[in-house]
Amino acid sequence: MSTVTGLRQASRRAVQSQIVAIAEDLFVAKGFEETTVDEIAAAVGMSQRSFFRYFPSKDDVVLDRLTRLGDDLLSGLASRPLDEPEWDSLQHMFDPVLERFTDDELREHDAAMQRVIDGSARLLAAYLQRLDAVQQRLTDELQTRADSRDSGSTPDPIVLRAKVGAAFACLHAAICHVVARDDPDQFAHHLHHTMTALRPAADAS
Amino acid sequence: MSTVTGLRQASRRAVQSQIVAIAEDLFVAKGFEETTVDEIAAAVGMSQRSFFRYFPSKDDVVLDRLTRLGDDLLSGLASRPLDEPEWDSLQHMFDPVLERFTDDELREHDAAMQRVIDGSARLLAAYLQRLDAVQQRLTDELQTRADSRDSGSTPDPIVLRAKVGAAFACLHAAICHVVARDDPDQFAHHLHHTMTALRPAADAS
DNA sequence: AATTAAATGGCAGTGACTGACAAATTCCCC
DNA sequence: GGGGAATTTGTCAGTCACTGCCATTTAATT
Known part of the structure; x- marks a missing residue:
């Protein structure tokens, strides 16, 4: 069966x-x-x-891939060492996504889809909502990791959620820039540079 | 006429x-x-x-107020001193919004609307897209401020966009928590605490 | 009061999406 | 290979958001 x-x-x-x-x-x-x-x-x-x-909707034809992206990011985050600063875990969580971008064809395809998304307000809205849902899943994982670490200090769930949101803000900014400038091979560099610039002072490097 | x-x-x-x-x-x-x-x-x-x-749409009945919010944030950001670190400007940009929340009635009303937004995936999507548009306007303002400062170093527009996104991630996280826990008088404190925790190391305190 | 501009209502139409039902297809066991 | 069950499919009718068109009402101006 x-x-x-x-x-x-x-x-x-x-x-x-x-x-x-x-x-x-x-x-x-x-x-x-x-x-x-x-x-x-x-x-x-x-x-x-x-x-x-x-x-279930026309949107999902374009956005279903975000579900898989969410799975990849989640497993990527879960595989990071527990004693790593959260910002580093979030930064390296994106590594598998960046590897996918080494393939020119895939990269161009994703760029074209991003242009399709940006071309429709309705689709862009749904896209941002999916990303929001992914962020919530990642926040839960981060919370679980912090709980299992149980090193006395309980982290604020709001701060965790904001950190995930900040990491995605770096991703979103890099994506928008790359798609607008049609310069996709610099994506990994831009993302790394932005996440380095945004690293919270509280997360020691 | x-x-x-x-x-x-x-x-x-x-x-x-x-x-x-x-x-x-x-x-x-x-x-x-x-x-x-x-x-x-x-x-x-x-x-x-x-x-x-x-x-123009049913969504706008709920989300039109975000246009005014965007205006307020923009003027709040523009009124900050030019030599202030960007993270401080972004943090204080929210001050007028927080003042609005000192009124119990307004606060409860906004919380109810946020619950309405969270109750509809379609509306939540449109809400996030409006916030995204506001962030873009604020990024442009931040860019203009940096250009007028012209202290040699030209800031990366991607980093500026990500900083604005990170600040809104703090806002979003605080809002979600407050609405979920029905604890709106702690909102200002939560937001301040989260933005302090997320302050980039590059932005000196 | 007559003219003109604006707001309104009604109507028909489109596009996304859903429920219900019947026809067709596939699967499984004999 | 045939018969019955499960699944897939198409059709149809209907809802809801939204738009263009046109006639009518309402309001402002002179």
Whole structure:
């Protein structure tokens, strides 16, 4: 039974990937808002109703990858040593994402998607909300790590949340700059430089 | 003529305020998503079509106040001394907002609205996007200030954007905590504590 | 009172999204 | 390979946010 559902889920994911691939092309060509769900469904070869059985909304076609990003960041953060300053853990949490960017094709693709996101206020809003949700997950992980460290001082959960938010502010600033200037190979450098400049005095280097 | 348009704009603002007041009651009572524009329009005593002549979207009924918040923060930031460290300017930029919170009634009202925002994913997304736009305006102001200071070193625009984002991360974390714990009189203290903890080492205290 | 400008309402239409139901497809066991 | 169950799919109707268009009402000006 588990192999059956496994196969079904694999098939489902394959369809989802195909929808994403076709829809992204349409979004890049015509823009997000100007592409209707009917067009996407027709291009894929299914009814609009079936499209909504694979994605709960048009937004999710673009933003589902943020779920995977959140997973990657979470496992990256969890793998950092417990005695490391939090700011260093947050900084190195981004390392796997940066590695992904060494591939030119992937990098250009992500840049194009970011341009699609920036081109639609509605999509940008949903994007920021997903990032917010990821930040909350990471904050919980940071809290758990601090609790398991139990070195007397209990960290303020507000400060933890703000630190995660600050790290993402560095990420967001670097992304926006790189996408605006179309200069994606400097991304890792920009992010590192910004996170170094923003390191809280309380987090010893 | 200018007096005529002035009167008209005043009347328009009065109608907008009435719509906001009535709609907020409905949102608090039934939730944002569960309240239709038709209901709001009927409660105010106008057609749906006229509602959309006063607000471009249902979101704006709740989020228009962020425009004023942005203006206040911008003027607050602009009034800070040029030789002040940027983190201090950002921290004190929030002072007028905190003063507004000394009024119990206003504070409770804002907390209720924040709960409405948190209750709708769609509205939360739009809220975060508005905050993002405010941050961009503040970054531009910070850039202008740095340019007018022209003390040799040109600051990195990415770092400036990230600093503004970090300050808003402190604000956001404090707001979320206060709304979740229903403990709004500690807000100023939480914000100050968090911004102190997040102060970048590069910004001397 | 007549003219003109603005606000309003009604209506039809679009696009995202949902629930319900029936037809088609696939899966599984014999 | 066939029959029955589970799953997927398409169709249809409906809701809700939002827009353009046009006729009507309301208000301001002279």
